[in-house]
Each structure stands twice: as structure tokens, then as C-alpha cells.
Amino acid sequence: MEILALLGDGMLLALQPLNLSLILIGVTVGLFIGAMPGLGSVNGVAILLPITFLVPPGSAIIFLAAIYYGAMYGGAISSVTLGIPGASTAVATTFDGRPLAMQGKASLALVTAALASFIGGTVANVFFTLFAPALASVALSFGPPEIFALMLLAFATFVGLGGDDIPKTIVSICLGLVLASVGFDTISGEPRLILFEMQGFLQGIGFLVLAIGVYGIGEMLWTIEQSRGEVTTTTPRMTARGMVDDTKEAVRRGWKGTWIGSVLGFFVGVLPAAGATPGSLMSYGVAKMVSRTPEKFGKGNPDGVAAPEAANNSASTGSMLPMLTLGIPGSPTTAILLGGMVIWGLVPGPRLFVDETEFVWGLIGSFYISNLAAVIINLAFIPLFVWMLRMPFTILAPMIFVLSIAGGYAATRDMHDVWLMVIFGLGAFFLRRFDYPLAPAVLAIVLGPIAEPTLRQSLLLSSGDPSIFFTRPIAGPITVIALILIFLPAIQLLRRRRAARRRAA
Amino acid sequence: MRTGEIVTAGLLGLFSLYLMWKSAELPVGYIAGQGPGGGFWPFWLSAVMLLACGMIALNWWRGTSPPSQSDEPLLDAYGWRTLALVGGGIVVFVGLINVVSMYGAIAVFLLYYMRFLGRHSWALTLPMALIVPLAFFFFFEGAMRITMPSGMSFTDPVFDVLYDIIY
Structure with a gap:
């Protein structure tokens, strides 16, 4: 009952005029950002973070969370109408969404996506409301070794489950962590890693500089280079009558995928490093696996649209759970939200539920409202978004660059950081070309300032004995799981080699 | 590659x-x-x-x-050209900030990108290159009270007029 009362208070807070208008603006901006090919929630949140310093922290995170929500809905729009995923989280939506559009059923695909997203978001919100306080109260007993073990787990999941080239993932993680340690050593107070003796590095490298560099400049260059201006649009014909019929058909043919995506998406989203992209791909796979007509997948099956769309919304809420309760982000977007919270003077983690009750429940309440706002705005404005998608990229791209540079400067007011952002952007473009994953680096630069002190404090507690991470009842299992995940790929490789050798013999 | x-x-x-x-x-x-x-x-x-x-x-x-x-080249001719024009444009944009101010650099960058890379008409490019930096000025300096670099002293007359409006 207590939870319901807190949730009620939170919703009232989210419905205050300032917060409600931020939700509506955030959702609309998010829908548009999500719908633009190549731009996803992470780009939107990274580029717009500097301008949220105008409002109080509680409203700022509500705004960013609304963008996150909107972008998850919006991703489907370009997946269906352009055949290009609006974001990596909507890749699986193209599998069946595009064929439906080609058959002239773009409107059915879009309605299915919107309804599935709404149910996915709602299911995840209920799970979130039930699990978050419990997890936070367990996490309250955590000391430095437990927190460091969790950080290790976050990085281990990238190595073990990320699916990218493992040495490259490790390079990305280490690079982010080392860049985070530039500036001053927090314990001894001595200057550290002042690269090339440049004074600008004395204030460290803000995560925003890396995040905007990678997502506002690097990814944009990548999209411009890859798309080469070749985009064909399918325009859905949407009428009120048609939408009612589509809703009926979406419910009839997409309910199974919706439920699979809603539940699976949440739990995949909770895992650090997994997030909405693997969540949506896995849900598509499971929906196909349990379907009685798997051969219809990939040819325009509403279930194939519903599963990934429900999952990406559900996962995006799920990924906020470890961010708020444990202080470890479940996705690149939540890593940026976490960085924002630190800038606003909030300390993510279990204490947040005790010290900032109003903030936490206001945010959770806003999830429900944003979800509702997103489905209404999405359904009402689909034709408008489709029209805007035809805006030439040669107008949108320079606007994003300008926003990135001006926003990046506004955040730190130092030209050194702006140049660094451009260098990171160009570097990210080339690293991406060689399959280096960059999300781990962004996650690492956010987690570095938490991971390093907890490691040092733990080792100080144990007089330098690393067994402290294995002998404590909570830290122990987490460390073991993290180590298994790190060495899992190596073990799999050895097994595969042995099997190949046996076959050869 | x-x-x-x-x-x-x-x-x-x-x-x-x-x-x-x-x-x-x-x-x-x-x-x-x-x-x-x-x-x-x-x-x-x-x-x-x-x-x-x-x-x-x-x-x-x-x-x-x-x-x-992969035997593919790192980038083909189109890729290198795009990178040079877009990436180079951003570098020049940032370099210009300390010369013609943040807002001046935004105007120059939008002109360059929309007119020369995007081949949009002057009728679209010119208003955009004027309105966007002005909107940024009123947002950052007016609403958020963040002072952006104002470039070299020759930009002062323009800024004097703009500051008169917001203060």
C-alpha cells in the first residue's frame, strides 16, 4: 500500500504544469529524434543534456526520460516507412514492419508498434514500481567491495554478452576508464595524466565531452557516410476509420508478440550492457520460435513488429532500474542520464530512495505519464512525423552539429573541451569503421569515477588483499559471476577448437 | 581495411x-x-x-x-570526400568560434553546409543562417545567462545591439 501512496504522490508531481509540459515536449522531441534514421535515444539525450541545466534536477531527468520514451516509440516510424531503423533498438522492427509497409499496410504496422510499445512500457512500469524499492533496500547494505563488484559485473556483461569483438570491447572499456581518471587523483589530490602537458586536462575529461563527441559528431558522420542520400519513403494512408480497424487487427494478430516482448524486454533491459537492442532482437527470436507459423515471420507478421517494439520500450524502463537503485546504468542512454544526475548534484544508488524520495517517485510517476503521452502523441501525429521524415538530411545534420558544439560549450564553457569533442567524434568515426564498440567507453567514463575509489577503499580495508572481493557474502557471488562472464568467451573458443580438432581427427 | x-x-x-x-x-x-x-x-x-x-x-x-x-578500402572516394567536407567543415566551424564568435561561426557553418553541401536555395539557406544563430543567442544568453565566445573585437557593434535587447 505504501508503494501505491508514494506512486500517487509521484504522479501528482509529474502532473505539475512544468513537469507535464516537459513530458509533452520531451516525448514529441523524442519521437522525432527516434524517427530520424541514425538518431536514437542516446543521441537525443546526449545532445540535449546541456540545455536541461535550466530547470530543477527533478524536472530535468523527467524531460530526458520522456525523450528516451519518445525515441523508443519513434524508432518504429522510420523502420516501417523508410525501411531504415530509426535507432539500433528498432532494427528488429524492420524485419516485419518493412514488408507490411510494402504490402500497403504501413498503417497497421505503425498502429501495432504503438500499441505494443504502450503495453511494453506499462508492464515494465509495473515491474519497476514493484522491484525498485526492494532492490534499493537490499543495496543499502552495500559497501565499497560490493559496489566495485557491481561495476566489474557491468563491464563483464559487455565482454561476455556484448557480442562484439572481445579485445576491441576491452580496449573501449579501458580507454573510457583511463580517460575518466584524467585530472586530479581524488585521494592524494595530485594532478594526474595531464596529457601532453595541456592545462585544459587539469579539470578532467567530462563524460559529456565524450558522449557528445561520439553520438553527436561521430555517429552523425557515420550516418552521412553510410546513407549516401538514398532513402525511399512509403507513405501510410491513415484515416480514423482505418485506424480503428488496424487497432482490432493489431490486437488480434500481435498480442502474443507484445506479451513476449514486454516481459522478456524488461529482464534483458535490467542487465547492464544488454539494454533495448539485444532485448528487442531476442524477443523477435522468441516470438518466432514459439509461433505456430514461424514461416510467416519476415514477410509481414504483426507479431514480428509487436515483439521487438514492446521489448524496446520495456527494456528502456528496465535499464533505469539498476541505474536508480544500484548506480550502474543498464544501457548507454541510462549511462548518460546517470552522468547528468551526478552533474545535477544527485548521487544515484540506493541512498537516492531514502534521501530523495520525492525525486525518485516523481520520476517513476513520470514514466507512466510519459508512456501514456507517447502513445497518444504517436498515434495522433504519425502523418506529421512521416512528413517530417522527408526533411532533407542536409538540413537536419548541420543543425545537429551546431547543437552539439554549442551545447557542449555551454556545459563546460571551455574551448579545450569543444576541440576534444571534435577529436573524439573523428576518432569515433574511424574506430566504428573497424568494429570497435563505443558504448562501453561512454559507460566507462561515467562509471570510472565510482569504480576507482571503491576499488582503492576496498583494498585499503583489506590491507591490499584482493580476496575481499570473494569472501563477502554479496560481493563474492557478484565477482564470481563477473569473472565467469569475462572468461566465458575464452572458454567457448577453447571448446569450439577442441570440437573442431576432434572432428578433424 | x-x-x-x-x-x-x-x-x-x-x-x-x-x-x-x-x-x-x-x-x-x-x-x-x-x-x-x-x-x-x-x-x-x-x-x-x-x-x-x-x-x-x-x-x-x-x-x-x-x-x-576485408579487401575493401577503408573509405572509398565518396567516403573520403564526405569526411573531408563534413569533418573539415566542423573543424573550420570550431576554429572560427574565437574569430567571428559562436553565433557568427554557426551562421557561416549553416551557409556552407546547406548551400554548398546540401545545394539548397539561397531563399532557404539565408533565413536559416540568420534565424538559427539569433535563436541560439536568445536561448543561451537571454534565457540561460551563458556567455558564449564573442570572437575578436570587430564583432562588438553587433553584440552591443543584441545585448541591448536582452538586458
Whole structure:
């Protein structure tokens, strides 16, 4: 009952005029950002973070969370109408969404996506409301070794489950962590890693500089280079009558995928490093696996649209759970939200539920409202978004660059950081070309300032004995799981080699 | 791509060596009573990074990673041209900030991008290049009270007029 009362208070807070208008603006901006090919929630949140310093922290995170929500809905729009995923989280939506559009059923695909997203978001919100306080109260007993073990787990999941080239993932993680340690050593107070003796590095490298560099400049260059201006649009014909019929058909043919995506998406989203992209791909796979007509997948099956769309919304809420309760982000977007919270003077983690009750429940309440706002705005404005998608990229791209540079400067007011952002952007473009994953680096630069002190404090507690991470009842299992995940790929490789050798013999 | 793969790994390896050397300016070992030294964390992470670069090089030599098997060029002519025009444009944009102010640089960049890369008409480009920097000015300086670089002294007359409006 207590939870319901807190949730009620939170919703009232989210419905205050300032917060409600931020939700509506955030959702609309998010829908548009999500719908633009190549731009996803992470780009939107990274580029717009500097301008949220105008409002109080509680409203700022509500705004960013609304963008996150909107972008998850919006991703489907370009997946269906352009055949290009609006974001990596909507890749699986193209599998069946595009064929439906080609058959002239773009409107059915879009309605299915919107309804599935709404149910996915709602299911995840209920799970979130039930699990978050419990997890936070367990996490309250955590000391430095437990927190460091969790950080290790976050990085281990990238190595073990990320699916990218493992040495490259490790390079990305280490690079982010080392860049985070530039500036001053927090314990001894001595200057550290002042690269090339440049004074600008004395204030460290803000995560925003890396995040905007990678997502506002690097990814944009990548999209411009890859798309080469070749985009064909399918325009859905949407009428009120048609939408009612589509809703009926979406419910009839997409309910199974919706439920699979809603539940699976949440739990995949909770895992650090997994997030909405693997969540949506896995849900598509499971929906196909349990379907009685798997051969219809990939040819325009509403279930194939519903599963990934429900999952990406559900996962995006799920990924906020470890961010708020444990202080470890479940996705690149939540890593940026976490960085924002630190800038606003909030300390993510279990204490947040005790010290900032109003903030936490206001945010959770806003999830429900944003979800509702997103489905209404999405359904009402689909034709408008489709029209805007035809805006030439040669107008949108320079606007994003300008926003990135001006926003990046506004955040730190130092030209050194702006140049660094451009260098990171160009570097990210080339690293991406060689399959280096960059999300781990962004996650690492956010987690570095938490991971390093907890490691040092733990080792100080144990007089330098690393067994402290294995002998404590909570830290122990987490460390073991993290180590298994790190060495899992190596073990799999050895097994595969042995099997190949046996076959050869 | 194949050459690029090993060159990138080599550069990252060199960078991790530099980071190790730089971290070693502070103690990298365990100091009794104080815990790990200030250079401990970045030093050993850079060492792990160097090791990972070694593994990338090994995978390159055995040809097991996709870029090391690819004969594709790193970027084709179109790719290099795009990178030079867009990436170069951004570098010039940032370089101009201290000369013609943040807002002036935004106007120049929008003119360049929309007119010369996007081939949009002057009728669209000119209003955009004027309205966007003005909107940014009123947002940052007016609403958020953040002062952006105002460039060299020749921009002062324009700023005097604008500041008169917001103050």
C-alpha cells in the first residue's frame, strides 16, 4: 500500500504544469529524434543534456526520460516507412514492419508498434514500481567491495554478452576508464595524466565531452557516410476509420508478440550492457520460435513488429532500474542520464530512495505519464512525423552539429573541451569503421569515477588483499559471476577448437 | 581495411604505452597504510589495453576478425570526400568560434553546409543562417545567462545591439 501512496504522490508531481509540459515536449522531441534514421535515444539525450541545466534536477531527468520514451516509440516510424531503423533498438522492427509497409499496410504496422510499445512500457512500469524499492533496500547494505563488484559485473556483461569483438570491447572499456581518471587523483589530490602537458586536462575529461563527441559528431558522420542520400519513403494512408480497424487487427494478430516482448524486454533491459537492442532482437527470436507459423515471420507478421517494439520500450524502463537503485546504468542512454544526475548534484544508488524520495517517485510517476503521452502523441501525429521524415538530411545534420558544439560549450564553457569533442567524434568515426564498440567507453567514463575509489577503499580495508572481493557474502557471488562472464568467451573458443580438432581427427 | 586494422591497433597500443608512462608519474604500486597509489588504476588499465591491442594484432595476423579479412578500402572516394567536407567543415566551424564568435561561426557553418553541401536555395539557406544563430543567442544568453565566445573585437557593434535587447 505504501508503494501505491508514494506512486500517487509521484504522479501528482509529474502532473505539475512544468513537469507535464516537459513530458509533452520531451516525448514529441523524442519521437522525432527516434524517427530520424541514425538518431536514437542516446543521441537525443546526449545532445540535449546541456540545455536541461535550466530547470530543477527533478524536472530535468523527467524531460530526458520522456525523450528516451519518445525515441523508443519513434524508432518504429522510420523502420516501417523508410525501411531504415530509426535507432539500433528498432532494427528488429524492420524485419516485419518493412514488408507490411510494402504490402500497403504501413498503417497497421505503425498502429501495432504503438500499441505494443504502450503495453511494453506499462508492464515494465509495473515491474519497476514493484522491484525498485526492494532492490534499493537490499543495496543499502552495500559497501565499497560490493559496489566495485557491481561495476566489474557491468563491464563483464559487455565482454561476455556484448557480442562484439572481445579485445576491441576491452580496449573501449579501458580507454573510457583511463580517460575518466584524467585530472586530479581524488585521494592524494595530485594532478594526474595531464596529457601532453595541456592545462585544459587539469579539470578532467567530462563524460559529456565524450558522449557528445561520439553520438553527436561521430555517429552523425557515420550516418552521412553510410546513407549516401538514398532513402525511399512509403507513405501510410491513415484515416480514423482505418485506424480503428488496424487497432482490432493489431490486437488480434500481435498480442502474443507484445506479451513476449514486454516481459522478456524488461529482464534483458535490467542487465547492464544488454539494454533495448539485444532485448528487442531476442524477443523477435522468441516470438518466432514459439509461433505456430514461424514461416510467416519476415514477410509481414504483426507479431514480428509487436515483439521487438514492446521489448524496446520495456527494456528502456528496465535499464533505469539498476541505474536508480544500484548506480550502474543498464544501457548507454541510462549511462548518460546517470552522468547528468551526478552533474545535477544527485548521487544515484540506493541512498537516492531514502534521501530523495520525492525525486525518485516523481520520476517513476513520470514514466507512466510519459508512456501514456507517447502513445497518444504517436498515434495522433504519425502523418506529421512521416512528413517530417522527408526533411532533407542536409538540413537536419548541420543543425545537429551546431547543437552539439554549442551545447557542449555551454556545459563546460571551455574551448579545450569543444576541440576534444571534435577529436573524439573523428576518432569515433574511424574506430566504428573497424568494429570497435563505443558504448562501453561512454559507460566507462561515467562509471570510472565510482569504480576507482571503491576499488582503492576496498583494498585499503583489506590491507591490499584482493580476496575481499570473494569472501563477502554479496560481493563474492557478484565477482564470481563477473569473472565467469569475462572468461566465458575464452572458454567457448577453447571448446569450439577442441570440437573442431576432434572432428578433424 | 586490412592495413587500417593493424595501424589502428598499433596506434592504440602506442597510446596505451604513453598512458602507462604518464600514469607512472604517480606511484603505481601499493603503499602501506595508504592503499593503492594514485597511478595504480590508470597504469594497470592502460596495461590491459596494451594487452588487448596485442590480441587484436594477433587476430589480424591470423585473419580472424572481419576487418582483417576485408579487401575493401577503408573509405572509398565518396567516403573520403564526405569526411573531408563534413569533418573539415566542423573543424573550420570550431576554429572560427574565437574569430567571428559562436553565433557568427554557426551562421557561416549553416551557409556552407546547406548551400554548398546540401545545394539548397539561397531563399532557404539565408533565413536559416540568420534565424538559427539569433535563436541560439536568445536561448543561451537571454534565457540561460551563458556567455558564449564573442570572437575578436570587430564583432562588438553587433553584440552591443543584441545585448541591448536582452538586458
